[in-house]
Every structure is written in C-alpha cells, then in structure tokens.
Amino acid sequence: MIGNSREEVLESIVKGAAALPPAGIALACLVLRDHVPCPLWIVFIPPFLAWASIGLAGLDMQSLLGSLALSVALSPLLAAGLVLLPSGSSEASRVAFTALRQSIAAAIGIMAPLSLVSTSIGGAIRASLDRAKPPTWTK
Amino acid sequence: MSRLNARVRAVSHAVLILALVSCIALMAMVQASYSDYVEWMHGVRAEVVAASALWMPNGSEISVEVLFTAPPVRFGVEIESIQFNVWRGEAHYGYYNIPAPSGFVVAPRGEGAHATLSLYAPVAGENAGGLLVGSPARLVGDVVVRVNLPRKRQIARVALEGNLATAWGVRDR
Numbered sequence: 479m480i481g482n483s484r485e486e487v488l489e490s491i492v493k494g495a496a497a498l499p500p501a502g503i504a505l506a507c508l509v510l511r512d513h514v515p516c517p518l519w520i521v522f523i524p525p526f527l528a529w530a531s532i533g534l535a536g537l538d539m540q541s542l543l544g545s546l547a548l549s550v551a552l553s554p555l556l557a558a559g560l561v562l563l564p565s566g567s568s569e570a571s572r573v574a575f576t577a578l579r580q581s582i583a584a585a586i587g588i589m590a591p592l593s594l595v596s597t598s599i600g601g602a603i604r605a606s607l608d609r610a611k612p613p614t615w616t617k
Numbered sequence: 618m619s620r621l622n623a624r625v626r627a628v629s630h631a632v633l634i635l636a637l638v639s640c641i642a643l644m645a646m647v648q649a650s651y652s653d654y655v656e657w658m659h660g661v662r663a664e665v666v667a668a669s670a671l672w673m674p675n676g677s678e679i680s681v682e683v684l685f686t687a688p689p690v691r692f693g694v695e696i697e698s699i700q701f702n703v704w705r706g707e708a709h710y711g712y713y714n715i716p717a718p719s720g721f722v723v724a725p726r727g728e729g730a731h732a733t734l735s736l737y738a739p740v741a742g743e744n745a746g747g748l749l750v751g752s753p754a755r756l757v758g759d760v761v762v763r764v765n766l767p768r769k770r771q772i773a774r775v776a777l778e779g780n781l782a783t784a785w786g787v788r789d790r
Contacts (some may be wrong), residue, residue, distance in 0.1 A: 496633050500640040507643060512769040513650040514643075524640035534625060560644065564652035600629075607625060610718035
C-alpha cells in the first residue's frame with residue numbers, strides 16, 4: 479500500500495513536472511506577446527494538451543490536483559526565467575519583476591481555470607472509454 | 618493493468634510528448650525574435666556627426682547630420698522622426714521634431730543599418746537671436762524608431778546627444 483502510494487506520488491510529480499514547460503512557455507509567450515508569430519490562442523494548445531493528458535492518465539483526485547498545482551504554481555517562475563534569459567544584467571531586475579507580475583496574473587486568471595477544464599476534458603474522455611469497455615477488474 | 622488502461626496511458630504519454638515538442642518549437646520561434654530585439658536594442662546607436670545653427674536668407678535654421686548604426690535584425694526598422702531640445706547652460710532654445718519621409722526604411726529585414734541622415738529645421742524667431750549669437754549649444758534628444766515586430770509596430774527611442782555649432786559673427790559680414 480505504501481509502495482503504491484509512493485508510486486502514485488512520484489507519478490503525480492513527474493506528470494506535473496512534464497506539464498510545467500508547456501504552462502511556463504505559454505506564460506512567457508503571453509509576456510512576450512509582441513514577438514509571437516501566430517495568433518495568441520495557439521500558445522494555449524500545448525498546456526491544454528499536457529493537462530488533458532494528465533486527465534487521460536486516470537490519476538486519483540489527490541495526485542491529479544497535485545500535478546496541476548505543481549505545474550500552475552511553478553509556471554510563472556519558469557516564464558520569468560525564459561523572459562530574463564536574453565536581457566542584459568543592467569535591466570534584469572526590472573524585466574524579471576515585470577515578467578513575474580504578468581505571469582502570476584495570467585497563471586491565476588487563465589492557466590488555473592484552463593488546467594481544470596483541460597484535465598476535466600481528459601478525465602471525461604477516460605471515463606467514456608472506461609464506460610464503453612469496463613476495466614477487467616470490475617468483472 | 619488492463620489492455621484498455623495500457624492503451625489509454627500510451628495515448629496520454631503521446632499527447633504529453635506532443636505538447637512538449639510543440640511548446641519547445643513555439644518558444645524557439647519567440648525567443649529567436651525576442652533575443653534579436655534585445656541584441657538590437659543594445660547595439661543600436663545614434664551619433665551627431667555635425668550640427669550647426671545658421672543664418673539663412675529667409676530666417677535661420679538648424680542643420681544636423683546624424684549617423685545611425687544598428688546590428689542586423691529579422692524585422693524591418695523605420696525611422697519615424699528625430700526629436701531634440703537645444704540648450705545652452707540652463708537656457709532652452711526650442712524643441713525640434715523633424716519627421717522622416719513616410720516609410721523611410723533605414724534597415725531592411727535581416728540587414729544592419731549604417732546611415733547618415735541630413736536634417737534641417739527652421740529656428741523660431743524668438744530663439745534665433747539668442748541661439749545664433751553665442752557659444753556652441755547642446756543638442757539632447759532621441760531618434761524615434763519604429764520596429765516592426767511580428768505582432769506589433771513598437772516605438773523605440775535611441776538617445777541622441779551632441780554639440781550644436783552656432784554661426785555667431787557670420788551675419789555681420
């Protein structure tokens with residue numbers, strides 16, 4: 479039982495860490511929106527897919543929320559780091575502060591709801607597949 | 618683990634990998650444009666090569682030659698105008714805004730800029746007497762540049778500063 483729960487926690491962390499780059503990059507693209515060469519809604523497709531895949535994986539509720547919390551909470555830090563990367567040291571603090579402020583606002587306003595909707599969609603697909611062909615253990 | 622479960626998990630992993638690959642591709646495109654812009658902002662320079670205030674037959678004018686240099690960038694750069702104030706010590710001798718011709722592209726996409734701009738602006742009557750009769754003045758302002766980013770036309774200001782020679786004594790001859 480303990481081994482199993484550890485495995486689930488580990489899987490939750492791995493899934494959350496895997497969803498972190500799409501979420502962070504989407505936030506960085508929002509901050510650098512003038513440099514995005516495509517319509518802005520396209521930047522939300524990778525995090526949507528990542529979170530939908532977490533929903534599709536069929537984790538239990540605790541692990542699922544852990545994964546989402548990890549990816550949403552750390553994404554502003556990753557976004558600020560990505561924005562900060564090419565800027566010079568003279569303006570680093572100002573750029574970092576602006577990027578962090580905008581990313582946190584977008585993480586709360588856009589990414590958190592998007593993560594819940596995406597995992598719900600993934601979970602709904604998973605549930606419909608399970609209903610269509612119940613797992614062997616239910617027999 | 619059931620067969621269905623294994624298949625769904627495989628699909629989930631494939632979707633996650635697709636998300637990772639697509640976000641990396643997106644970031645590579647955005648970072649390329651952004652780091653280009655940051656490098657351009659660090660490398661762009663505007664210098665006053667020569668500047669003088671002269672008596673003319675129908676008044677007086679300021680003549681400025683500006684050397685504008687910028688590293689190559691992947692987006693077009695247009696000079697919108699040159700704006701500066703003229704000072705001698707604490708005395709202010711006017712604000713000048715010299716617009717560039719419409720659509721004046723100083724650096725085509727992917728090429729660096731190295732251009733000398735010759736500009737002229739009339740000096741207002743109330744400033745002409747004080748400015749031209751006296752020691753050299755100071756010119757402080759900006760070259761206003763329009764940078765055509767992928768989603769926006771961004772206005773950037775490049776600092777411009779230099780001495781303005783005066784034509785003191787020329788009128789008397």
